[in-house]
Amino acid sequence: MQALLKHYKIITILFLGWFLSYVDRFLINIALPFIGKDYHLSAASQGLMLSVFFAGYALVQIPGGWLSDRIGSRKVMVFSVLMLSVFTALTGLAWSVTSLLVIRFLFGMAEGGFPTASFRALSEYFPATDRSKIQSVLLSSNPLALVIAPLVAAPLIYWLDWRRMFMIVSAMGILATVLYARGLGRPTQSSSAAQAPGRHGPLISVLRDPVVWKICVVNFGLNVLIWGFLSWLPSYLLRVRHLDLLHVGVLSSLPGIAGIAGMLIGGWLADSYFAYREKYLLMITVGLAALCLLAMINASSLSAVIVCQLIIAFSLKVAFIAIWSMPLKFENTNATGSTAGVINMGSQLAGVVSPAVMGFLISAYGGSYTGAFVFLIACAVLCIVISMTMRVASQRNYPASIEQQTQPH
Template structure:
């Protein structure tokens, strides 16, 4: 028991546990992209219908982001993360029993509702265990699981689908998620002393209403929305693009579509380190540069006739796009107090999950409208990256704006 208590207070072990939770979350949600073609064939669904199925998850996920952040602040990060783990694992299992478009939409919507509290609660846990000077590195390391989960999903899902079929694949993956519930319930404890408490105690409490009135918070929401439109559109439709446009088989598409996300995971870890070391006070410029480069290589990816160059460009594009996580998420973690971090993270992530809702659906409609061509869908992603860049340019002195919000509360 003494050893267990020691682990529960070790911030790096806690970071590992949080990373593992995010990995399972992303495996559970991203295998849907790999299974999309098989589900469409079995249930006789068009690309537009499949786009709505992908978006159903994000409808529930986005809807509960702000309430989920508030609940994490009110009841603590551990409780909300455990409840989320149970809920999303169960609905992953239920996905394997879907029999129609309607049932699939309901299950995926409730899946999103169940998982919605996890992002804000895990960000709050980072704020509880890490001092402000280390939070960008810790957060970007934790969120690199997004990219690594997206990378591993095709590698797990493609062979499992060939052996088990898509229905049994969802059941097996959902059951595996239940194991983490026991780990979180046993290991996670409240830290003995909150980081930076001495500094934060000088500030008055701020409320969710104060955050909602802060213009800089909404600029961060828009910046994250634009970047996440690109990331979710890319992640959701890349396997289908490789199958139908680049004419790869299922195993090839699974392998090739995993490569950009391995690059993205590495970029997120490096991005947090670079931001903390070289971009203190200039975080927005880091986000702007990497987003522009990501959009440029995305354009080159779908324009080149060469499969080899397309694969190379998609890897480079993902590297820069995922590096943008560090630039945007470092700002609230550095300049807002721990007590409100769940609410702030939920508010910003609301923009990201709203992006996850609209992006796959709009891409599906564009692909259908242009008779299977993906060009218009990719131009839509590039336009969204421009929105993120413009929002970052308008941020001004983010540190002063966020901290003045705290003092005025």
């Protein structure tokens, strides 16, 4: 019973870190129109404001994964969560466009080690049979944050301003830092992943593995869709659908509700009907999201837009779970952080590319979002094409490429 309670405590602490990380990313999306107004920024410049965070984040994915393999996940996560609080406050204290860009870039670098360390923590604290289910729970923090962030940010900006909104939210990170420092304790698993922080780990084998890089590319295309859609949805509702801020806050939270359902249903599908056939689940849901994006471009009513955005959010989160179910079934526990770093680098590079390209296209088309949405649809096609090249295997011979390369002979 005591061991079970400890597992629940660790899951709760890890979930809180993921939740706060995602909340911060969504806060900037809500604040962006007002930051742009204060600093007289074009859509392209606002896109750059979003992209610099992901540029810093992407730079540390592989080094952060390697560091987690070397010194253990706990130290990396404590540092990352502390920096989340510090840089959230600094965002509200920015005094110029340049300072804000530098703060967001450094913010991305400081926080970037968290996801790979969290992925590593699954190997350190939980048996292999439970890791996929627990990962689905942790990743459901993404859509939950999408629900909560607009409901918190929009009223605070409305009653105060965007600067004080960031200052208030930063206080949550202090509590999370204390929980991470005191609540995690020592790893409990007897695996080599738990016993041997300090070993270099088979990073070279990870970097040479074609399966890992294919998943990385698909993860890039999928996250271009996710971050492009979520980053510009509030601005789209304000400028194209002409809604007020409070209604935008409510409607921007609805995809989060659909996303939670997508995460939970996606985890069940990936472990049952699509077990070891996750690429088909990925292709179906990404294709559905692309069709709904096309429908949203031509939607004549607000109700049609809402239906489309709910289906898009649901489909993309199912696809997200499908991608992360793949490495959990073949990666070597000695290289958990490094594997996650390579794959997650794709999603962070998407965060760099997607907002900036969409901002450029919106400016180039005179404020129209049509070109930006077509760009997202093209990325959906990329995901489907690369997924078609992945080998589908039975449970008995599912690709264990890294595991095979790193086992002693």
